[in-house]
Amino acid sequence: AQTVTQSQPEMSVQEAETVTLSCTYDTSESDYYLFWYKQPPSRQMILVIRQEAYKQQNATENRFSVNFQKAAKSFSLKISDSQLGDAAMYFCAYSMLDSNYQLIWGAGTKLIIKP
């Protein structure tokens, strides 16, 4: 079965510090796409970052970066210089051509930012 595991139900970090959210996934495919989405209290689902599995270089978007370890099927999200506005649920997900690009989701990690 295709699964995504986020082992940290909740994480907290001091404002301006760095935090890493973990994600592992299980697929036998070699071509897929990985995503991190953010869901603030407003409940919108906002794309944070995207990684193509065929690319070895880790994706970055400003303060957000990933550590993609394909062999280990690991896709962690690092948030640098954490800001109060980063407080949200963070979801890891992936999609594959063979499943018509359906998104398979983890259960989420709640990130708390301490001022």
Next chain:
Amino acid sequence: DADVTQTPRNRITKTGKRIMLECSQTKGHDRMYWYRQDPGLGLRLIYYSFDVKDINKGEISDGYSVSRQAQAKFSLSLESAIPNQTALYFCATGSGTQPQHFGDGTRLSIL
């Protein structure tokens, strides 16, 4: 204006009622999806559509039906609502390998 619009934003209804949730998009994407979000479970796919003539069941389609009225419109119906269908429902659109874009969600409560 939002690229993906869901209506209503919130709805409270009673068991046994028929409910329709609507979704429209201005992104011109061919694919549209309906997801359900429950606490601690992430999102689960209910139905998806690749064009007006293509409807596919997702992981949890029982108790739901959909209609793709046009490329830009995709509605989700609960024929006879039951309390365990209380959840947050999301519509999303996608194209090719690009990330899916989500509406703001409909919070549905069934009493």
